[in-house]
Amino acid sequence: MKAKVWGARGSVPAPGPEMNRYGGNTSCVELELSDSSMLIIDAGTGIRGLGVGLVKKVPKVINILLTHLHLDHIQGLMFFAPCFNADTTITIWGPSSPEASLEERIARYISAPLSPVEVRELPCEVSFIDTPATEWEIGPAKIRAESVTHRGPTLGYRITDTGAGEGPTTLAYISDHEPGLGAPLEKLEPEWISGFDLACKADLLIHDCQYTDEEYPNHVGWGHSPVTDALTFARRVEARRLLLFHHDPLHADSFLDDMYGAAVERWIDLGGDPGTIDMAAEGQELVIRPTDDAAPKAAPARAAPQG
Amino acid sequence: MSTEAQSTTKPQKPLGLILARNFLTNLSTAAFLVDREGGIIFYNEAAGALLGVSFDEFGRKRAPEWGREVGPFDEDGKPLGIEDLPTTKALRRGRPAHGSFRIRSVTGVDHEIEASAMPISAEGGQEGAMILFWPKEPV
Numbered sequence: 001m002k003a004k005v006w007g008a009r010g011s012v013p014a015p016g017p018e019m020n021r022y023g024g025n026t027s028c029v030e031l032e033l034s035d036s037s038m039l040i041i042d043a044g045t046g047i048r049g050l051g052v053g054l055v056k057k058v059p060k061v062i063n064i065l066l067t068h069l070h071l072d073h074i075q076g077l078m079f080f081a082p083c084f085n086a087d088t089t090i091t092i093w094g095p096s097s098p099e100a101s102l103e104e105r106i107a108r109y110i111s112a113p114l115s116p117v118e119v120r121e122l123p124c125e126v127s128f129i130d131t132p133a134t135e136w137e138i139g140p141a142k143i144r145a146e147s148v149t150h151r152g153p154t155l156g157y158r159i160t161d162t163g164a165g166e167g168p169t170t171l172a173y174i175s176d177h178e179p180g181l182g183a184p185l186e187k188l189e190p191e192w193i194s195g196f197d198l199a200c201k202a203d204l205l206i207h208d209c210q211y212t213d214e215e216y217p218n219h220v221g222w223g224h225s226p227v228t229d230a231l232t233f234a235r236r237v238e239a240r241r242l243l244l245f246h247h248d249p250l251h252a253d254s255f256l257d258d259m260y261g262a263a264v265e266r267w268i269d270l271g272g273d274p275g276t277i278d279m280a281a282e283g284q285e286l287v288i289r290p291t292d293d294a295a296p297k298a299a300p301a302r303a304a305p306q307g
Numbered sequence: 308m309s310t311e312a313q314s315t316t317k318p319q320k321p322l323g324l325i326l327a328r329n330f331l332t333n334l335s336t337a338a339f340l341v342d343r344e345g346g347i348i349f350y351n352e353a354a355g356a357l358l359g360v361s362f363d364e365f366g367r368k369r370a371p372e373w374g375r376e377v378g379p380f381d382e383d384g385k386p387l388g389i390e391d392l393p394t395t396k397a398l399r400r401g402r403p404a405h406g407s408f409r410i411r412s413v414t415g416v417d418h419e420i421e422a423s424a425m426p427i428s429a430e431g432g433q434e435g436a437m438i439l440f441w442p443k444e445p446v
Contacts, residue, residue: 096430133431147322149329182329191317194325 001161001169001288002032003204007046008280010176010210010224010246011072018252023282025049026072027175027246029206034163037139040064041157041173043077043092046282051081058085063138065131065145066094067175068154069105078110078117086123093145095153096130103128131155139163149194150176150223158198167290172202172239175246180229181221185236196237204288205239206280208246212259215248227263231277235270240291242267245280321434323427324348337440341394343433357440359412379408379420397424397436410440419443 007025015024026044033039040047043064062082067073082088094102106128107119119126131145140163148156156174172195179185179194190196199205209230211219216226224246225233234242244263247256260279267277278284320328324340328349331338337354341347347365355361358377379387387408389395396404404424411417424438 098430146319149322149326182333183325189317191319192325192328193319194322197319 001034001159001164001171003171003206003286003288004030004032005046005243005280005282005284006030006050007042007044007076008245008247008282008284009044009072009249010208012249013045013072013075014249016252018254021253021281022247022251022256022279024249025282026075027067028076029173031141031159031171034140034161034165038062039138039141039159042067042073042175043080044072044074045076045079047076048079051076051079051083055081058082058088060088062088062090064090064092065143065155065157065173066092067156067173068095068150068152069109070152070176071109073175074106074109077106078115078122083122083124083126086125088124090124090126091129092126093129093131095145095147095155097153101128102130144198146195146198148174148176148198149178149181151221154223156195156198158202161288164290169288169290170202170204171288172199172205172207172237174199174205174207176223177208177233178221178223178225178229179233180225185229185232190236193233193236195233199233199237199239201238202240203291204241204243204286205234205237206243206245207234207239209244209259209263210246210248212262227259228266231263231267231270231272234277235272241276241278241286241288242272243278243280243286247280320348321429321431323429323434327427327435327437331437334439337442339394339438339440340435341398341438342435343398345389345394345398348435354440357410357412357418357442359414359416377412378410379422380411380417381408384409393422393424394436394438397426397438398433401426401428401433407443 006028009024009026013024013026025046027042028044028046029041030050031039110119135142135144140161142160144158145155148154158172160168160170162168174195207230208225210224211226213226213228264274268274327340331351335353337357338351340349350362381387393404393406407421409417410420421441422438424436426436427434
């Protein structure tokens, strides 16, 4: 399984020369499964660039998994080129809500006055599925979604590609998550930790790390993790690799570099291998392999500087 | 810190219960969390002070065992029927319930209590309930 980060920013797009290396687009990750099919997680503004690249060869079927419906996770949806291709079938999966169906809630954004087009006017064939409580399959991927601690109905995903010749590989994606809210993560029993089962022993964990530890006290309850909680969560679940994600829009490249340095030091303090932690960056591509605990761990790929 | 990812011998609790525990942990009001069968799965430090024993010491209890040790009891000291408990009413009816009774700490001190039980429901149905205790006199 391969992953490509199309947007790693949280909250709101943050373009600008000081953001070039980590990127300013909001959450979107493309997965290439072992049968070469594509799976998209989240539809922040990063999905626009992904769609541009698909114009020449639009897949017939596209599945998009949404963690939740905050704008930084759906804003790119109506700028996703395949939505305007009549030959494409798009299935959008997302959290259910007692208030309204997934389609009705997304339609609030893709409708006037926020949008010039309505969902029913999209040329593609689009359907919306409130994610089931049970595991389901898309191609060679087994997918599980569970509610996690954030504001409003929010899912994390565990995606296991069972078709790879090297054995199953698992990605856990929990982009917006505050598992340490009011809870001592380092000593809580696993059954009481939000997202634990989703991320347990994942080959790659993509996890919220919006704030520094110093910033967090002013953002408690906003649904995002400080560095220490993100790392502690990753260590508790024994994630094999960790990609810190959902960067705060105020954090420029130099700030994120410093944050990464501090995170690596803390990771080592917690017993982690410094080669298994990285900051997500737009354009970053990762090959997710099953981890042999006895083998040396390969350092994650770093993004090439952009712009 | 244990960094062992424990195998999932115990299934992860529903998010509603996880959030409720986090909330109750930080309250100074005595509060209990029960699963859908009425088994106590957590109580906070304030409740521990009331009972004279922390949750870690007390361990996981089923409703009948709980009743024998700490109550609740009526004014005459007789155990209340499980049907009369606010927790039972909340779990069975899916509605909040309120009641008054006595409990006895492990050190033998009786407390008059007002209790409010609130069911915790999610899309999949009833997950449990949280019960807040207000002693009629300061503990």
